[in-house]
Amino acid sequence: MLNIQENYFTIILNIFNLLTGINHHLRLILIGFGVVGQDLTKLILSRASDLYSSFGLKPRIVAVADKLGVVSAPEGLDLQKLLNTKRISKSVVYYDKNRSQKNVMETIEETEAEVLIELTPTNIANGEPGITHIISGMKSGKHVITVNKGPLALEFPSLIELAEYNQVAFRFSGTVGGGTPVLDFAKRCLKGDRILSFEGILNGTTNYILSKMGEGLSFSDALIDATAMGYAERDPTLDIEGFDAAAKLVIIANWVMGMKVTIKDVRRKGIKNLDMSDIRRATKEDSAIKLLAACDGKNMAVGPRSISKKDPLCVNGTLNAITFTSEHSGKQTIIGRGAGGIETASSIIRDLIEIRNTISFT
């Protein structure tokens, strides 16, 4: 009965929209429903009236996929029910068996929606399944938002080209800096000047480990501490070996500096084999060893480097920091948390608002 009522409502709404020429709904497909996906859903739920009144944004989640399968509803899923289902039953497929199915690719291609939000885990080896999802979304005419660094680290230039070819927007604010708008800052606020170079601490996990080592802990003890605090993943290779920082470096280099590069072009060194004596020496000289990602417009490198504690870049704990050097406006540093579910979800909201502003709903 409820379903029939819902359908009637949708039909009436669609007729109204057709007559008035107004349809403010932005229909979203979420592929991946981990911390960020759930936090995004919570934000959409709690900020519904604010997003509409301030930004004309009425997001409607019409399909969600996790590891077990897909649930979809053209009139929009009940977000509270979706969150409860995920929390209690661990998968969205238990939302409603009549609305569930297995095929993610079919969902991306055939669901009527404006935006695909790709939130599967980062795979730095081959970028999958993210790359396939993103390509299929663009080819079926959907704008794409992702916070998945793998596809961008490996295929940035070709993904940008594909988006342009299909005339869809492609946004990825959350891939660098979590909720800290690093990409937007450099691309928009420094517009009008030429950015010559940048260097930054782009990985919070290694920065936490290095901060602890600066306090005297060994690498392995600092790693155990970081894992206990929930800052390091069970397999911390991506962080420790500098892959995560390198992926972010590639994204900034492409997007901000206009370079056409991939992670293969980055000279990369991790922090695993750091010598404790180097760290002690740095501390003595009022400096600290940091995992620095640097780009001078030609070369890109990630590796441990000693920087003065007086440099604004020298932040501790899980903080990220990046300094851009522009031709005329000098050096600017931006500092913030580089991760966090709600923070990253808020970056997706910013991307949605930007996409909303470029779409004509009439």
Place this chain on the structure above:
Amino acid sequence: MLNIQENYFTIILNIFNLLTGINHHLRLILIGFGVVGQDLTKLILSRASDLYSSFGLKPRIVAVADKLGVVSAPEGLDLQKLLNTKRISKSVVYYDKNRSQKNVMETIEETEAEVLIELTPTNIANGEPGITHIISGMKSGKHVITVNKGPLALEFPSLIELAEYNQVAFRFSGTVGGGTPVLDFAKRCLKGDRILSFEGILNGTTNYILSKMGEGLSFSDALIDATAMGYAERDPTLDIEGFDAAAKLVIIANWVMGMKVTIKDVRRKGIKNLDMSDIRRATKEDSAIKLLAACDGKNMAVGPRSISKKDPLCVNGTLNAITFTSEHSGKQTIIGRGAGGIETASSIIRDLIEIRNTISFT
């Protein structure tokens, strides 16, 4: 002979523009021609081809005023000659006696130009002559850019209203942070979230003095040092008493937080009567006394406060730093030099590009 040639060229150019419907020239009036005005002129001169190819911006300075009077030329002044005249003869009025006159207000009202750039010195007592220049520019239909903090500190809400009423743009990026795009960062990059509060070190001179006091110098010795370095003006009252920081605080509060306030609403305390024992105590506790400007959305205050050296906000020397706290994306800190002629001039270029993008030239 040269003048006739120049006039023919201008006529032909105008006919061409009329026929093609294209006139990319953005005609500028500069009121005030000190360091920032001259550096802006240098930037326009050195970046001419880049500004046009990258941003479609072809600025043409059609009138310049300094203390002695005005020089103007509808077809555009020769910028190199203008700079040479100012350098050698100390005033633009010696550029060409046939093109010079006394009346600044007449120039603002009657010169055909798209943008008025107000660069007279900050007057925190009554905002003049800046306020009168800005109002007259807006009333005669010109977009206005200023780096003069006085008018904004005293009359922000009414100046914004006047700009809206006259349907002209009003930009002032250089008033806060010099070349560091603090206002743009908060207004654009943090869009989509709600900024709850901010606090910052907004005055480089006092920060330099406090940094030196942290190293053991007395207030008066630190001030002498700052003056010798060219960081403090001959009358340092505006900096020392916190007026400059308060003016910037007011600008951010209005523009970013949507408050309708003036400098009279700021609780203000300077650094003149700071106790050396407070500074010593802070140093012992791994903290530092900073002149902090803070706003929580309701109250605004400027005054010395002790902050931890681990806080990203705790920058030294002449650096400025500001931390915005948003509801969902957390804390973000932006750090850069808060002054400098070229840096501030580059912020005017950014404002010009933005205005250029909103104007239809056809």
